[in-house]
Structures are given as C-alpha cells and as structure tokens.
Amino acid sequence: xxxxxxxxxxxxxxxxxxxxxxxxxxxVEVYTRLPAGDEPDVIASAVPxxxxxxxxxxxxxxxxxxxxxxxFAVTAVDESPRMLEHVRGARTVCSPIETLELDERFDxxxxxxxxxxxxxxxxxxxxxxxxxxxxxxxxxVLVQREGEDWHTRVPRERRAGDGLVRIxxxxxxxxxxxxxxxxxxxxxxxxxxxTFLSRRLDRTEFExxxxxxxxxxxxxLTGDRTWxxxxxxx
Numbered sequence: 001x002x003x004x005x006x007x008x009x010x011x012x013x014x015x016x017x018x019x020x021x022x023x024x025x026x027x028v029e030v031y032t033r034l035p036a037g038d039e040p041d042v043i044a045s046a047v048p049x050x051x052x053x054x055x056x057x058x059x060x061x062x063x064x065x066x067x068x069x070x071x072f073a074v075t076a077v078d079e080s081p082r083m084l085e086h087v088r089g090a091r092t093v094c095s096p097i098e099t100l101e102l103d104e105r106f107d108x109x110x111x112x113x114x115x116x117x118x119x120x121x122x123x124x125x126x127x128x129x130x131x132x133x134x135x136x137x138x139x140x141v142l143v144q145r146e147g148e149d150w151h152t153r154v155p156r157e158r159r160a161g162d163g164l165v166r167i168x169x170x171x172x173x174x175x176x177x178x179x180x181x182x183x184x185x186x187x188x189x190x191x192x193x194x195t196f197l198s199r200r201l202d203r204t205e206f207e208x209x210x211x212x213x214x215x216x217x218x219x220x221l222t223g224d225r226t227w228x229x230x231x232x233x234x
Contacts, residue, residue, distance in 0.1 A: 017192030
C-alpha cells in the first residue's frame with residue numbers, strides 16, 4: 001500500500017486491517033461505520049444554537065454530520081486527508097492539531113476522542129493550547145476525557161451499530177502513568193485493531209493541565225464526567 005494510504009505512525013501507535021490507517025492507528029473504514037452515539041446531543045446541550053464550532057480530530061465526520069444537521073457551522077480539522085475525504089458539508093482543514101494556526105476564533109472548540117490523554121505531555125499541552133488560541137473570549141472548550149477506571153476495567157466492550165468495540169488490554173509501560181491500549185473493532189465482514197498510548201489523568205490532574213493552558217472547568221456535562229465544558233481564563 002502506498003505511503004499516502006498508510007502515513008507514518010505516531011510513536012506507540014499502530015493499526016491493522018484493510019484500508020487506510022491514520023498516524024494514530026485509526027482505521028478510516030472503521031470510522032465511516034461507527035455511529036455518533038450521544039456525543040452530538042451532549043455538545044448541542046452545552047453550546048449556543050447555531051454556534052461556530054471548531055472540531056479538532058473530526059475523523060470521517062461521525063460527529064460532524066449530526067452537528068451540521070443541528071444547524072451548527074463546523075470547521076472540521078484532521079491530520080488525515082483520507083478521513084477528511086468522507087466529511088461533507090463542513091469546512092475542512094488538514095493539519096495536526098498541535099500546530100494548527102487559524103486566524104480566527106470560534107464560539108466553541110471541541111477536543112473529543114480522549115485526545116487529552118496523549119502520552120507525551122508536550123503533545124497534550126500543545127493540543128490544549130491550540131484549543132485556547134482558537135476559542136473566543138466568551139466561548140468555551142468541550143473536552144472528552146476517559147472514565148476514571150478505564151485503565152483498570154479491562155477487557156470491556158460495547159455494541160456500535162452492527163459492530164463490537166472491545167478494549168482488549170491496557171498494559172503497563174515504563175511510565176507508570178501511561179498504558180499501552182489495544183482496541184479491537186469487530187464487524188461481520190472484518191476486524192480492525194488500534195494500539196495507542198494513553199496517559200491517566202485523575203480529576204485533579206486534568207483540571208491542573210487545563211489551567212496550564214489557560215482554561216478552567218465550568219461544568220462536567222455528563223454523569224460519568226467524561227465530557228467537560230471549560231472556559232478561557234482571561
């Protein structure tokens with residue numbers, strides 16, 4: 001397969017299965033199949049109607065499209081051109097989040113997909129600083145974080161449309177705060193895997209890293225505290 005289809009993976013990340021694999025190990029084919037779940041509803045409940053949204057790590061538009069259907073103006077960012085090929089109706093930007101520099105601010109910036117748990121703290125901090133520099137002074141940043149027990153409650157699985165998403169392992173690494181996570185996506189016609197490194201963040205640590213990027217927690221949007229609305233600190 002050409003280098004265009006399989007980009008150089010990020011350190012500690014990888015994926016298997018047919019089709020294009022992104023640098024963080026995501027299979028594009030999988031992300032065209034996964035349902036949006038309740039994420040669009042959570043986002044819509046936390047931002048003004050018709051808001052201008054910057055969605056970081058949009059993938060194939062799993063959440064982008066339902067947000068467009070709800071009347072939001074979405075700028076969708078992803079580092080994978082193969083993911084962005086599947087996004088319809090939104091303005092798209094192909095760029096790593098860490099280095100994103102748009103000369104504009106948004107009513108809300110979305111950092112979903114547990115990206116805040118990047119194992120490299122420099123990458124994590126760069127992601128949050130990208131959120132801060134693109135959010136309007138009176139706007140908000142919505143961050144999706146892992147559940148508190150996700151590194152210990154393995155294996156676990158959930159249904160996703162006609163497929164199954166299974167967290168098969170969260171193995172220790174040389175860093176006691178980082179786990180090597182293996183995820184399996186099982187569909188009737190094929191199986192894909194993703195491996196990635198994830199840094200644990202308890203609630204106190206999470207709020208501290210937000211503060212380091214000039215953000216402060218406004219409210220936890222879900223009962224399990226996996227979705228958070230943060231406000232820019234002036």
